[in-house]
Amino acid sequence: MNLDLSETQQMLKAGARELLARECPYDLVRETEGDPAGFSRPLWRQMSALGWPGLAVPERYGGAGGSFMDLAVLLEETGRALAPAPLFSTAVLGALTLLDAASDPMKDDLLPRIAAGQALATLAVVEPGGGWEPQDVKLQARRDGERFVINGVKLFVPNAHASDFIITAVRTAQDAGPEEGVTLLLVPGAAEGLTPVPHRNLASDGQCEVTFDGVSAPLSAVVGRVDEGGPVLRRTLQRAAAAKAVEMVGSAEAVLDMTVDYLKQRVQFGRPVGAFQAVQHHCANMSIDLEGSRLAAYQAVWKLSQGQEAAREASTAKAWVSDACLRICSLAHQCHGAVGFTQEHNLQLHTRRARSQEQAYGDAGFHRRLLARGLAASQTP
């Protein structure tokens, strides 16, 4: 057992924190919220120069040959800084999915460009009224000779309007088993008939609605095998849930830190507000939630990073962290008093994102439902 980060990971983390403290102030987060691109190109260039997009890409594709675990360490820091950059979409949703399932020519073509930060990729899964499981994929891709024709809508696709490639989960066979008949197609962001429009959501975090109007994808665009994308998609969603949980842990830690700092300085009734026991217990509860969140998230990441089955751990992590992060933000607001709910305060940047992150790759209720199904069915939960 070893529940600490490795020395290399600690250095990576410290370096990332230093860079983001310098290059990603809250002002940049605010500016990007109003920017149609949805992220900061200069920040992304700096991340790319450090090799972050290719951290978990093998060296033969131009990456650093690190693990998903290493990447998660970075995501905890970008989560802490609310960094407006497509690292999550490109490195987790894009690179790792391709690495998992794509053909060799596709990997040879795309991964070096992704690792260099030259190509952005993302993943389109969820649909109107749908959930985060392979069987929820309904978007039609009709086979027409040597190509598929896609018609329909995907929601909450991160950075879709800036992405060079959108890995799109589509249904290619009806009346199949729940995980069968799903195919992953690599669709260029510039494909004819594809229209990404940023959602106007509470976090202004670059998630898009993507309309497919007769979008054509050749057979060579299939990631993995036709009709057999379900298991790949399931693993991808588990990785996404675990990675999102780690990102949220970073954000929640920043929230607790800024709250404790404020409570040491703010004086009322002749003493620091942080000396009042009612307020101290709010902070203790935040600390308890944070400790559990970090361990649950990293357990899931570690297990996935080992290539082990981790459905239970990923769902445990996302179920717990989704709720815990919101509890932490709510208590932080209570501790900050009126100033915390102003637009000029930085706390609300975290709070609004926590609400959006809660939903990404399944909220607590969704993941508890997955766990409950496992409990009801199996002997060993």
Add this chain to the structure above:
Amino acid sequence: MDFRFSQDEEQFRQDLLAFLGAELPPGWEGLGDDWNLTLATRRKLAERGWLTMHWPKEYGGQEASPLLSLIFNEEMSYHRAPGRDPFGARMLGPTLMIYGSEEQKRRFLPPVARGEAQWCQGYSEPQAGSDLASLSVRAQDRGDHFLVNGSKIWTSLAHRADWMMLLARTDPEAPKHRGISFLLVDMRSPGVETRPIINMAGSHEFNEVFFDDVEVPKVNLVGERDRGWYVAVTLLDFERSGIDHAAASRRLLDDLSAFLRDDESAALIGGARRWMWDLLAERYVEAEVARLIAYRVAWMQTGGLAPNKEASISKVFGTETFQRVADTGLKILGPLGQLTGDDPRAPLHGRFQEAWRHSFANTIAAGTSEVQRNIIAGRGLGLPRG
């Protein structure tokens, strides 16, 4: 990071499971209080060296890592196995190794290692609960001995104990933390009287202990006179873990899941429904988080770190999780949940109502949840004192 145990650690878990399978009565569910079984099992644990495996070799221990202790406590708690010795093996032993005289170590440690001596902890008093340092049991210097007067309360297992670790005031003039001494008291001394306190689960764990001119020889003073508070604080850090609550929670959840999965038993409460599984899943997540938090405490100890904040987090979260698990079980079991084990219709032998009744003590004993939260906020987060 690596969330796995080593091969040796896993092997120890298997050995312990095999031992429990062989030694516990068939179908053991840990209900009721069988003191003879507790003593017999403790001696067998001692024979294998497991009772004091975390002790240094020179005192008969195995220098087992905190992770092995963690596994030991996790499995013993999950299997509701009798025989552990929280006072002698886990508190007195480590304390004497730091503060005890050579003679005290020679005299008191071997019987604990053999599983033969029962100790209890004389700390809380009627007027000194969370504010332990304001205790008032008096120990007056009478040359070769201290003369002890006063009373202790909430003393677990005093009615079974041969010896007590007693905190008593030796200097009433000094500031409250500085006039306390740590004494070892023979429970058979003239003037010691123990009276039972029956808890709301109907069981006898706690006691009041009265001291009426009890003579305690000075050789039974541990550490320096008037410095007993600091001896006691060391000992409190040995006490707090949290894996017990996580493992006990998990066991209740596993029991209830098996009950719901079995159509015959589930029919007793009208069949398993989706909301039941959803509620159980919520509690499983919490029990898993509690387990990880307790693991982290042990992991930090393995690296020689003192997990103050983390141990408090583990204690609060573990005990509160156990309370929620017991409550959830009773909601799922419905009207039958209230039936006690002696009612033939009681599901799961009335275990959930029993666990629920016991659960109230957990967030009080060994430092209330409020005291733990004070520690997390103060020592952990550095917030100023109120």
